[in-house]
Amino acid sequence: MQFGVISLLPEIIEPMLNVGVVGRAVKQQRISVEFAQPRDFTNDAHRTVDDRPFGGGPGMVMKPEPLVQCIASLKKNLPAAPVVYLSPQGKPLRQSTIRRWQGGGSLILLAGRYEGIDERVIDTHIDEEVSIGDYVLSGGEIAAMAVIDAISRLVPGVLGHPDSALEDSFGDHGLLDCPHYTRPEKFDEKSVPAVLLSGDHQAIAIWRRKLALKRTWERRPDLLANATLSDSDKQYLQQLEAAQQDNEPAGDR
Numbered sequence: 001m002q003f004g005v006i007s008l009l010p011e012i013i014e015p016m017l018n019v020g021v022v023g024r025a026v027k028q029q030r031i032s033v034e035f036a037q038p039r040d041f042t043n044d045a046h047r048t049v050d051d052r053p054f055g056g057g058p059g060m061v062m063k064p065e066p067l068v069q070c071i072a073s074l075k076k077n078l079p080a081a082p083v084v085y086l087s088p089q090g091k092p093l094r095q096s097t098i099r100r101w102q103g104g105g106s107l108i109l110l111a112g113r114y115e116g117i118d119e120r121v122i123d124t125h126i127d128e129e130v131s132i133g134d135y136v137l138s139g140g141e142i143a144a145m146a147v148i149d150a151i152s153r154l155v156p157g158v159l160g161h162p163d164s165a166l167e168d169s170f171g172d173h174g175l176l177d178c179p180h181y182t183r184p185e186k187f188d189e190k191s192v193p194a195v196l197l198s199g200d201h202q203a204i205a206i207w208r209r210k211l212a213l214k215r216t217w218e219r220r221p222d223l224l225a226n227a228t229l230s231d232s233d234k235q236y237l238q239q240l241e242a243a244q245q246d247n248e249p250a251g252d253r
């Protein structure tokens with residue numbers, strides 16, 4: 001997987017390329033990251049990359065020319081890479097998008113700063129605008145790091161256990177992950193659920209599935225609409241609904 005990253009502050013991103021799962025992927029040459037610095041594409045002594053917004057108002061806007069030249073420079077090595085702009089105005093980033101980008105083999109990420117970038121860059125040079133959540137970061141670098149991390153762990157050979165990525169939250173089934181436990185068996189007066197110590201693999205699989213369904217139902221019911229559910233999954237969800245109604249005071253119905 002080849003990444004191109006446009007950023008005024010690559011120093012934020014560089015450390016992640018030396019450690020952990022992403023660091024290993026870089027060392028094994030399963031991913032590569034090339035940076036483009038907008039200041040390298042300016043002509044004035046101050047290497048100016050931002051300017052005041054037309055129409056007035058607070059903050060500064062990133063000028064279009066350096067950004068477009070950064071994109072062109074990265075496209076020399078990554079001609080087929082989609083160009084993604086990270087911003088709070090983007091569509092929410094989902095695991096399905098991460099999988100699609102990983103399948104494409106290359107991606108250019110544009111991390112903005114200040115109030116954002118000139119809209120005309122978005123209009124003609126950006127393929128997708130995505131947000132990593134409903135909060136405002138001081139720049140797109142952390143969002144770009146999230147994308148690099150999430151894609152890298154899907155690149156074949158990067159994770160030790162190939163099933164790890166499948167069983168994650170939002171894996172193939174589209175549910176949140178079940179709870180996990182390790183030694184000691186008793187911690188803070190709490191025991192590990194007995195079924196996990198039973199050695200009965202079928203019972204363990206059923207328990208994990210139920211807990212994944214229950215968590216998703218409690219915390220992210222929106223995900224259930226697109227999840228792959230068996231008849232017994234649906235039955236279990238109906239039981240959860242019924243139990244909730246039984247527990248509600250009569251006045252709430």
Ligand code: ADE
Pocket residue numbers: 086087088130131132133134135136137138139140143
């Ligand atoms: N840049 C600033 N905030 C962001 C967000 N929430 N997602 C993606 N990029 C951003």
